[in-house]
Amino acid sequence: MLAKYKNKILYRVLIAIVALVLLVFDVSNFAMMLTSKTDENLYTDPPSRFYVTKPIKARLNECYDIKNKDCRIEVGSLIVKVNGKKPSDTTELMELLYNDFKNDSVEIVFADTKNVNKDFSRRGLSNFKIVNVSKKDIPKNFIRYLxxxxxxxxxxxxxxxxxxxxxxxxxxxxxxxxxxxxxxxxxxxxxxxxxxxxxxxxxxxxxxxxxxxxxxxxFQLSINYLLLFVIGLIYIILGIVLTQSRPEIKAARLLGGAMILIGYYFSSFLIPLRTYGIFQYHIFLLFSLAPALGFALLIHALVYFPRIREDMLKTKWVIATPYIFGLLFFITSILLAFFIRSMILETIILGIIQLYFPIVLIYYYIVLLIFRKNRSKEESSLSGLLNFVFLIILITAIITFILALKGYLFFNVVYVAELFLVLFTLIY
Incomplete structure (x- = not known):
């Protein structure tokens, strides 16, 4: 009994320390946003350094917005590829343009800088077009290397x-x-x-x-960030209450830990990575780890609610799979951070998280479907509200992801879904 009592105290202290650290980060994030500086524009690294200085007559291979097949590569466009290859310098670019003596034309992929995609803040400059250009129509000295x-x-x-x-x-x-x-x-x-x-x-x-x-x-604080920040704080506080009041219940420990980590993720969701200066990649690791481990803990906790599912516990893959998903997501984030040294990194990671969340929820419903025969009527009625809440979150998460791909930042519906999850925690 004494050993169990000491373990409870140790657990409470450890969780309290972790939660306190994350709360300090949250408050620091909020203060940093309030005091951050901006020049009120968004820019990113260009996909190419080859700047077109003279218009080039061309014929489109693929163009989704222009019906007329004849067009030009306008001044200010960026040459990205020539005949499927991305040149590394001006010398290689010229070789790709002129060294193929068998063909009178070349295929050029260029970035159209005059018609910027409306989801630039998430995807950067991605308005690429493919054209065929006759070599005789290529003017002299048409490239400026930036x-x-x-x-x-x-x-x-x-x-x-x-x-x-x-x-x-x-x-x-x-x-x-x-x-x-x-x-x-x-x-x-x-x-x-x-x-x-x-x-x-x-x-x-x-x-x-x-x-x-x-x-x-x-920097002007947006309503989106303010809402997410408040929701994140609610999650962390609820997680602390769960872990401190019911440390003897494993479901409470797992769910409380999940709420603390997910709360930190929500409250840091719209913080620009570059705001942290030299600490940006340290914070980035914590930001990536929070949802990776938090969502896995959440699914793990559901194995113990509304009763312990012995059939699921005996099947090792049920619990292991969410953690494998989380590990793959975390490793992917680290690799992207290592290879992509640009401001578009944070938008790529947020996009992956938006995809990762629905995948975890779909996995949860697959598990319920597989083990549905072993559920009692009483258990089905008790978990009905939980399943309803997660179904709403799944639907809104998928809608949000699809709309984000099309350039619409559809956060408000997700807020409602998140508040449903908070409601479930309070009921529990």
Whole structure:
């Protein structure tokens, strides 16, 4: 009895420490957002450095928005591939264009910078087109290699960048007269600058360069972030209550831990990774681990609710599979962080999480279907509300993922689904 009592105390202390650390992170996140700085535009690393300086007559192979088959590669576009290959420098680009003596034309994939996709904040510049170009129509000196550049895909209406003259489709090629390696390095100038001070941006537009001064201003807190932050705090508090009040019940321990981790994930959902400066990849690991482990713990807890399912416990894959899903997601996040050193990383990870959540819920319903014969009528009635709640969350999660792919940030319905989950926890 004494050993069990000591274990309960140790467990409570450990959970309290973890929850306290995450709460400190949450409050720090909120304070960081309130005090963060911005130039009120969004930019990303371009998919290519080969900037077109002269229009090129071309014929479309694939174009989903233009009915006319004749078109041009406009000034400001970026050459991404030639005959299926991505050139590494200007010399290789010219070889790909002219060294195939058997054909009079080449296939070019280019990024259209004049028509930016509306979901730029999530997918970056991804408006690619494929064209055939006759070699005789390729003008001389039509390429400018951008050693230093970021592409501007969004400008806040009435914001400091718009007032300075910045437009969607511009390229920032220097900040304060200095070149930079990527978008993260360019953003460091904002992080290091003072509110109210000005940054000098050298802009490339239609093959002409000019300089503008953009004032650094305070970041405006969005209602989306505020809602997620509050919901995240509710989750963490409920998780603490569960783990501290019922440490002897395994379902409460698992569910409480899941709520704490998922709460941290929700409250950090809209925090830009670049806000953390040199700590961004440390925070990124924690941000990726929270949903990976949290959703697995949630599914694990359901094996013990409303009663212990011995049949599921005897089948090892039932419990192991969610943790394998979580591990694969976490490893994928680490690999992406290692290979993708750009500001689009966070949007890719958020997209994976939006896919990961429905997969876990679908797995939960598959398990229920497989083991449905072993459930009593009493158990079915007790778990009916739980199944209804998760069905709503599954449907809204799938809708959100589909709409996100089309460029619509459909968060409000997900908030409702999350509040249903909070309601379930309170009832439990």
């Amino acid at each position: 050693h230093s550049a970021v592409f501007v895909g969004y400008v806040e209406k009435g914001g400091t960048s718009e007032r300075a003259g910045v437009k969607v489709g511009d390229f920032f090629i220097k900040v304060n007269g200095e070149e930079f390696q990527n978008a993260l390095e360019a953003n460091d100038y904002i992080l290091k600058g003072d509110k109210g001070s000005f940054l000098r941006y050298e802009i490339l537009r239609d093959n002409k360069t000019f300089e503008v001064k953009i004032q650094i201003v305070r």
